[in-house]
Amino acid sequence: MASIGEQIIPVTLGARSYDIVLHPGLLSTVGDRLNALTAAPKIAVVTDRHVARYYLEETLRSLRKARYDPIPIILPPGERTKTLGTVAKVLDALARHKFERQSLLLALGGGVIGDVTGFAAAIYQRGIPFVQVPTTLVAQVDSSVGGKTGVDHRLGKNLIGAFYQPRAVLIDPLTLRTLPGREWIAGLAEVIKYGIITDERFFAFLEQEISALLKLEEKPVLHAIKRSCEIKVQVVAADERESDRRRILNYGHTIGHALESLSGYRGLIHGEAVGIGLVQEADLACHMGLCERDIVE
16 A cells, blocks of 8 residues: 555534545654644644554654554444543543643544543643544544544444544544554445445445455555545535534434443444444335335345
């Protein structure tokens, strides 16, 4: 993937605008990329144990080289980490290290890490900047973009949170090489969703290139990430706070979230639940007379 050049996708939201930067090998330059975003020396790198094993030291080296003072906050992996108790631990670390309003949080990991870090940033001292550095397919194409942050409640998924936009989304597709196969396949459900809801041509591309995508071939993977981000950006720019158009991004998630909750976040992973939701919600739409059977099939 290193032969592919840098691509930038602007997210246009007025004063809350930012860029999504997609570049293989980006992780080694993350420190220099933050120079335009903050001059404050303290940066909290929030990650989980799995991601830390592969990418934390490289990230810390890059930040130190750029003369930042990084503080690692390492959390347990998995959806069950997405709680108010975890957010409290992050806030405790920020207060203990005397983070100020100009200090920055960096979310290094998947969707759970991004959601927890973003929510902590939204409420610490009434809001401090944060940056998304997503390392999973679901996070790169979906959860890192658009400003939804938050945690789960015992009565449902994502019931507590805030709309709070990052200052940047920095995507290094090379991190996908260490993603477990099950997570990669599950993440493709979010990519396929974009083709179904808005872009027939992209859906046809995915059908044609599914074998190459499953093998993590560089050009199809980069195109899938870029096009998914472009589609989400278009929807978010038109409806940032989900009052109308943005609800289309929830396709597959109504049933998917219910399945995750019913399993106690122990069985199905997010993308698998969404994949089932895509099929079942399409079938339900057919039964309600909203689409033809040939579309479902």
